[in-house]
Amino acid sequence: MRPRLRAMLGKAQPLARAMRPAGALWVSTSSKTERKKVMFPGALNSVYTHDLRFASSVESIPTYQVMDTNGNVLDTANEPQVSREEAQQMYRNMLVLNSMDQVLYEAQRQGRISFYMTSFGEEALIGSAAALDSSDVVFGQYREAGVLLHRGFTIEQFMNQCYSNERDLGKGRQMPVHYGTRELNFQTISSPLATQIPQAAGAAYALKREGKKRCAVCYFGEGAASEGDFHAGLNMAATLGCPVIFYCRNNGYAISTPAVEQYRGDGIASRGIGYGIDTIRVDGNDVWAVYAATRAARQLAVEHSRPVLIEAMTYRVSHHSTSDDSSAYRSRKEVEDWTTRDNPVARMRAWLERRGWWAVGDDAEIVKAAKTEVLRAFAAAERLKKPAVRYLFEDVYDRLTPELERERSEIEALARKYPDYYQVNDFARDN
Structure with missing residues (x-):
């Protein structure tokens, strides 16, 4: 070896040692010392193995649950720490949401509005709204009316939007159920799937740069997780450390496509782990599991500037929308079984009754009042003119x-x- 080249290599050795990760074994080809941990920068937590084996699955992610289907808290340590008024308000909003869905679904069938989507079977989503701060920015998909209702969106505002009349906050430019309100920090919904996911990541990054203790919350279904925007949004949030909660409603069906035909992996939660995101799977029909998970996720996002993925396992009882007939791809018996076996509203009511915070028969009064209010607002919205x-x-x-x-x-x-x-x-x- 030439003297000059030998001198250059000798000078390079300290630099090579400095670049070596702490605790890693340095391997030279001459010593044949075994290197345990992978040195490549693309996968820093991997170790070497001598077994030629392809990974096709990992242990399935468990589903967090607070209540059983009868409203019993399974572990007293998880008993919800909420006031009577808070719990009753959440339950009332579930009943009001049902009443509004029934009226507007029938209105579309009568040709009085052009389109509608219900939330039957997914009412426990209101638990996530209760766990958020009103300053948090929400990016919805189209089945988050319960979130808006809990934030204070009025029945009149719902009706005006679905009728696209002169009092519609969206000025008549959107289809029904595409709500939005600056006052309640709820970004206007758009029809194309998954566009809100990278938008939420970007908004969360802006909140981080502002130094405000706020986060973005992004709702979407498991069908939207098949879009490219899902992967772009999660990867951006993970690499930039964005304070955003990704809330996936895995309700079993993306319009006419069952989940078993959409993916082969362990649901959507496994993808969050793949992107290095704190992830939890919850019983999406258990309002208190949803509440607890969202509250903990918000703390992670706001206090540590980290994205979180929540996969809420639920079941869409209703048709996907008024443009869908779900009997074409699933049996009526399947739907009926789910309705009686695991109803989010019934679970919440049983919990309230067990604590003495709700009496048998109280529902009738609430539902009657809700339907009266909905029908009054419905009639008023129908009489108003279209926007200028x-x-x-x-x-x-x-x-x-x-x-x-x-x-x-x-x-x-x-x-x-x-x-x-x-x-x-x-x-x-x-x-």
Whole structure:
């Protein structure tokens, strides 16, 4: 070996030692010393093995549960630490949500609104809303009406949005059940699947940069977890340390596709672990399991700037939407069995009754009052006009572009020329 090259190698040795991870064994080809831990930067926790074996599965992730299907707390250490008023409010919202779903589902069948989605079988999701702070930013999918209801969205606001009338906060631009409200930190829902997942990761990163003790919460179904945005969003949140809770409602069916045809792995929870995210699987029909898991997840996210994945195992009792007939891909008996065997509302009621916080028969009064309120708001929303035509062009640019100005002028001229054809009296007048 040339003297100059030998001198260069001698100088490089301290640098090589400095780059070595603490506690790792340094291996040279001459000593044949066995290296135990993988040195490659892409998988720092792996160790070497001499067994040629492909990994196809790991131990299944358990499902956290507080109550059994009869409302009994299985471990006294997990008894919910909530007040009587808090628990009763959660249960009332479950009943109100059911009442609203029944009325609006029938309204769509009568042709009075264009579209609707119910939450039957998934009412325990309200437990997650109760565990959040009102300042946390919510990114919903389309079955989170219970979250909005618990945050204070009024029955009138629900009805106005589904009717796309002049009091709709979305100004008539969205399909029914695509709610949104800045006041309650609930981002407007969009129809394309999974777009909210990377958006939630980005919003959480912004909250982190602001130094505020807030987090983003992103809801989606197991079907949305098959989209590319799911993987992009989780990976971004993990690598950037974003304070975001990913809440997956695994209700067994992505519209007409059962979960067994969607994936072969251990549900959606295993994917969170794959991305290095703190993950838990919960009984999604157990409102207190959902509440406890979300509360603990929020603490991890806010205090430690870490993303968390919650997989809530539940069952969609209703059709996917009013555009779906679930009898085409599952039996009626299956649905009926689930309704009687494991009902989130019945479990919560049994827990309340056992504590003496609810009496048998109290439901009837709440349901009657809820239906009365829903029907009153429903009738009022139906009578209101559609939003003013100018809202077609606003809220995209700070000032209308010349092209948009031209288009607006054309529509206004056509409406004046053919008022009956364009049904101008159905729309609110410009202020």
